[in-house]
Amino acid sequence: MLGFTLSEEQLAIQKLAKEFTEKEIKPVAAKFEKDEDGKLAEAIFKKAAEVGILGLPIPNEYGGSDASNVECSIVLEELAVGCGAISTSIGASWFGQTPIMMAATTEQRQRWLPPLTRDGNLCCMAMTEPAGGSAIENPHMHSKTIRTIVRADGDDYVINGTKIWPSNSTNSYLYTVVATVNPELGDEGSCLIVIPALALRDFLLANQLRKWEWMLTSTQRYSSIMSQCPGRTCWGRSEMAPSYCNAP
Numbered sequence: 001m002l003g004f005t006l007s008e009e010q011l012a013i014q015k016l017a018k019e020f021t022e023k024e025i026k027p028v029a030a031k032f033e034k035d036e037d038g039k040l041a042e043a044i045f046k047k048a049a050e051v052g053i054l055g056l057p058i059p060n061e062y063g064g065s066d067a068s069n070v071e072c073s074i075v076l077e078e079l080a081v082g083c084g085a086i087s088t089s090i091g092a093s094w095f096g097q098t099p100i101m102m103a104a105t106t107e108q109r110q111r112w113l114p115p116l117t118r119d120g121n122l123c124c125m126a127m128t129e130p131a132g133g134s135a136i137e138n139p140h141m142h143s144k145t146i147r148t149i150v151r152a153d154g155d156d157y158v159i160n161g162t163k164i165w166p167s168n169s170t171n172s173y174l175y176t177v178v179a180t181v182n183p184e185l186g187d188e189g190s191c192l193i194v195i196p197a198l199a200l201r202d203f204l205l206a207n208q209l210r211k212w213e214w215m216l217t218s219t220q221r222y223s224s225i226m227s228q229c230p231g232r233t234c235w236g237r238s239e240m241a242p243s244y245c246n247a248p
């Protein structure tokens with residue numbers, strides 16, 4: 001028989017998220033819409049890292065709590081009671097870091113994950129493109145609709161394309177970008193590239209979207225991504241990265 005009650009551990013996590021929402025989010029939630037430079041949001045993310053919320057799904061050995069999807073959902077639900085944008089930013093950060101947990105080498109995880117769990121930094125998943133997000137998400141399209149092109153340049157990758165709607169676009173530490181070597185190659189040419197914020201060039205120059213609400217979750221329309229990615233940090237099935245799990 002299936003049980004739908006939360007375990008004691010899950011109830012404790014729910015309590016922690018509820019208390020965090022009451023203490024840290026609700027008292028300042030009304031000010032978020034005017035938080036144009038993101039300082040208020042930054043402080044909340046740092047506090048979320050201190051109590052272990054930001055690194056919830058990250059394995060223990062990288063400073064996280066190794067929580068399940070159910071536990072992560074419980075936490076996002078509680079945070080959203082205080083502010084939907086805080087909950088979205090944290091959930092979107094987990095989305096962006098998932099490929100790192102799935103495919104990065106131990107050395108890459110040791111380098112990238114602790115700043116996310118420990119220091120209150122966010123991650124951004126840049127997947128959607130102007131021609132349509134559903135087509136990129138749809139497995140039946142076999143990645144043929146991706147128009148962000150990556151090419152090798154010496155020891156680096158050069159990425160060129162346009163992305164829209166990525167949450168945490170202006171304030172992330174890492175950017176996970178969905179790209180392709182050649183759209184005609186379909187899944188075989190597709191890849192995920194992790195770009196540290198410091199390596200981004202035009203990425204941050206495009207205009208910030210003024211949303212009706214959720215101003216705290218930064219969302220941007222990129223005019224273009226032109227990034228020289230130092231070192232090869234790419235996972236895909238293209239000839240540049242022969243298999244998804246064998247990150248160079």
Ligand SMILES: Cc1cc2nc3c(=O)[nH]c(=O)nc-3n(C[C@H](O)[C@H](O)[C@H](O)COP(=O)(O)OP(=O)(O)OC[C@H]3O[C@@H](n4cnc5c(N)ncnc54)[C@H](O)[C@@H]3O)c2cc1C
Binds near residue numbers: 129133135
């Ligand atoms: C607040 C917010 C945050 C977001 N955060 C991120 C993020 O962090 N990273 C990121 O990469 N993207 C993000 N997105 C983008 C989101 O993933 C896309 O909006 C979504 O994938 C849909 O793509 P689209 O908007 O281009 O719509 P389209 O793909 O153009 O679809 C438009 C409409 O057509 C329908 N449709 C499309 N294809 C079909 C079909 N084959 N059959 C029937 N109906 C169809 C869709 O259901 C939809 O109603 C975010 C969006 C929002 C609103």
